[in-house]
Amino acid sequence: xxxxxxxxxxxxxxxxxxxATAVKAKVLEEFGLxxxxxxxxxxxxxxxxxxxxxxxxxxxxxxxxxxxxxxxFPMETDVADKHLNERIKQRLMHFTWISYLVQTNRFSDWxxxxxxxxxxxxxxxxxxxxxxxxxxxxxxxxxxxxKIDLNAIKGKWELSLINTDGNADHYTxxxxxxxxxxxGQTRMDFLIGQPMPEKTYDLESFWAAMKNKTFQSTGRLAIxxxxxxxASALLALSQYAPDMRVDIxxxxxxxxxxxxxxxxxxxxxxxxxxxxxxxxxxxxxDFIERTDLGVFSTHAMSILxxxxxxxxxxxxxxxxxxxxxxxxxxxxxxxxxxxRVYDQVILASGFDQIATLRQFLSPRALQHLEHALGEPLTHxxxxxxxxxxLSVGGLFPTLHLPMLAGLMQGPGFANLSCLGxxxxxxxxxxxxxxxxxxQPKPQRLTLMDGTL
Ligand SMILES: Cc1cc2nc3c(=O)[nH]c(=O)nc-3n(C[C@H](O)[C@H](O)[C@H](O)COP(=O)(O)OP(=O)(O)OC[C@H]3O[C@@H](n4cnc5c(N)ncnc54)[C@H](O)[C@@H]3O)c2cc1C
Numbered sequence: 169x170x171x172x173x174x175x176x177x178x179x180x181x182x183x184x185x186x187x188a189t190a191v192k193a194k195v196l197e198e199f200g201l202x203x204x205x206x207x208x209x210x211x212x213x214x215x216x217x218x219x220x221x222x223x224x225x226x227x228x229x230x231x232x233x234x235x236x237x238x239x240x241f242p243m244e245t246d247v248a249d250k251h252l253n254e255r256i257k258q259r260l261m262h263f264t265w266i267s268y269l270v271q272t273n274r275f276s277d278w279x280x281x282x283x284x285x286x287x288x289x290x291x292x293x294x295x296x297x298x299x300x301x302x303x304x305x306x307x308x309x310x311x312x313x314x315k316i317d318l319n320a321i322k323g324k325w326e327l328s329l330i331n332t333d334g335n336a337d338h339y340t341x342x343x344x345x346x347x348x349x350x351x352g353q354t355r356m357d358f359l360i361g362q363p364m365p366e367k368t369y370d371l372e373s374f375w376a377a378m379k380n381k382t383f384q385s386t387g388r389l390a391i392x393x394x395x396x397x398x399a400s401a402l403l404a405l406s407q408y409a410p411d412m413r414v415d416i417x418x419x420x421x422x423x424x425x426x427x428x429x430x431x432x433x434x435x436x437x438x439x440x441x442x443x444x445x446x447x448x449x450x451x452x453x454d455f456i457e458r459t460d461l462g463v464f465s466t467h468a469m470s471i472l473x474x475x476x477x478x479x480x481x482x483x484x485x486x487x488x489x490x491x492x493x494x495x496x497x498x499x500x501x502x503x504x505x506x507x508r509v510y511d512q513v514i515l516a517s518g519f520d521q522i523a524t525l526r527q528f529l530s531p532r533a534l535q536h537l538e539h540a541l542g543e544p545l546t547h548x549x550x551x552x553x554x555x556x557x558l559s560v561g562g563l564f565p566t567l568h569l570p571m572l573a574g575l576m577q578g579p580g581f582a583n584l585s586c587l588g589x590x591x592x593x594x595x596x597x598x599x600x601x602x603x604x605x606x607q608p609k610p611q612r613l614t615l616m617d618g619t620l
Contacts, residue, residue: 175204177594178327178343180313182210183217184584185349185570187295187302188239192591194305195259199252202602203595204345206305211312211332215295217350218288224351224371226378227289229400232465233584235286238265239298240588242437245596247603260588263301268294285467309341316346317530318565325533325565345559347568347594352524355517358485365490368513371397378404385409387511390497392485394418395461398516399468406475413477415508417499419462421482425469426459435459436585439578449552449575456579461518481508488513521572522547537563551575558593568594 177193179186186208193206212222220227240260246253261267269275278284286294299308310333319326324342331337354370364370367384369377377383385408391398394416405412416423426432435442435455444452457463464472472478483499483506490496494509522545529537534545540563541549551572553561558573558581560566570590573581577593580586 175344176207176342177204177345177347178207178209178325178341179347179349180209181349182208182214182299182308183349184215184239184295184587185347185590186210187214187298188587188591189347189594190302190306190308191239191260191263191298192245192588192595194302195256196247196595196599197305198259199256201247201599203599206595207341207343208302208306208308209311209313209327209329209341210308211310213296214299214308215292218295219292220289220379222372224375224397225288225400226375226404227292228287229403230285230287230467231291232285232396232467235265235291235294237437237585238268238587239263239295239591242586243588245588245592247596247600263298265294268297272297311339313528314338315530316528316533318533318536323565325567343565345566345568347558347570348524348528349570352519352521352571353527354515355520355523356515357520357523358487360487362489364515365488365495367495367511368488368515370515371401374401374514375404378408383408384512385412388413388415388509389512389514390415390417390481390495390508390510391514391516392417392497393462393516393518394420394423394480395463395516395518396465396468397518398514399464399472401514401516402472402475402478403468406471411477413479415479415481415510417481417483417485417497419482419484421480421501423464423469423480424458424462425464425466428466432459433585436578436580436583437589439580439586439589444578445576452575452579456574460574460579460583485517519571520547521550521569537567547572556593557597558590570594 179189190206190208193203196203217223218225240263243257243260245256245260247256269278311329311331313327313329315328317326319342322342324344325346327341327343329339329341356370389412391401391414398416402414405414435444483501485497486500487498488495494511495513497508497510497513499506499508526534538545540560541553550560550569552575554569554573554576555561556577558570558577559568570581581590
């Protein structure tokens, strides 16, 4: 039951980011700190996207980051009280990957095997083990968020939900703050409003087709994109259809790997210590492009190095359509356009957060966001506005978008590299402000038409 005098933070998705946020809130609340009430809303099940049942994996793929970068890593929560900090850290230790292995009698086995990267299903089991310990402080609601609107009178987000746990009742939930998680929709802006042609797969339908064994294992295949999702698809195909020839469409015309060096990793784990915010924006973009977006992990690369049936085609897809029973891809590389023909195409072309926001936000909420940031709404505009608490700048009620926080706050906030730090930005920071009795600036909802 919600306490009426507390603010609420609704989190869409009980994946690693939602769970990390919930753990931090639980622990701070156990120590009597004034935290917001967290409500995790999950349409499938905890860590659904890692289990192999949904999302972009069959569950057997290996986790790219170390599992020790768990939901509390790097465990540096600071509530400005040395003694309390120590006790909070001791409590946080209960939610680590290592603690999970110890409690489930897997620890010595894992160490003796050389601390292997767990597969996604093992990571799912860890997250579910953590989630089982969240009560009574945090509840997980089984529901799908259909729409996000604004409630002008209450000054809150108003979420339209459908129950996914038994009956399909519709209801409304109000929240003072809102966080979106998950990778978002597959980027396919080159389709320009047309439906996805037959035999074209986004990541979700590709993994579903692999699971149902309906993916055709012969013919010409193109994978659009040269990042970790393309690598995962290639790895899965190397077992499913080992003789298949695959063209990898890469905007750069080559595939690169991360160095996974101390210096790179530190930038992900410790953006503040490494002064991420003092780097020039162009250097931050360069860092993200070299280490995160459109990059294969060394693990994936070492396996794919041995495969000879893949070819890299330089170019950016500008159109995709069915022609004479085949799929025609138009590519642009520099100023040169070319056309290529395939039987199947997998879109591993990254994620489109603007499309995700447009899908969820009501016209009024979207207008409110555009009013805060200026029209037209672009990825860059939102990314450049992201505040230390990972929320969109100038927007009230607060909307946290960690997947877009890399540029301004640190590259690790967009992924799993510093989940404990992410939860500090979302949970501990507002708690500290409350403790220090920082009066929040008076906030008013105002739409361009003056209705709020
Ligand atoms: C296959 C894959 C592997 C990756 N591996 C790594 C890695 O090893 N290391 C790393 O740092 N990053 C990795 N990433 C990138 C990134 O870290 C993750 O995509 C992402 O951050 C996962 O955490 P999350 O909590 O944001 O989202 P998710 O784990 O995707 O959770 C989102 C949840 O939201 C739920 N949901 C979605 N829509 C609704 C709705 N309308 N209503 C209610 N619930 C909803 C979903 O069911 C899901 O459970 C990987 C990404 C992918 C796709």
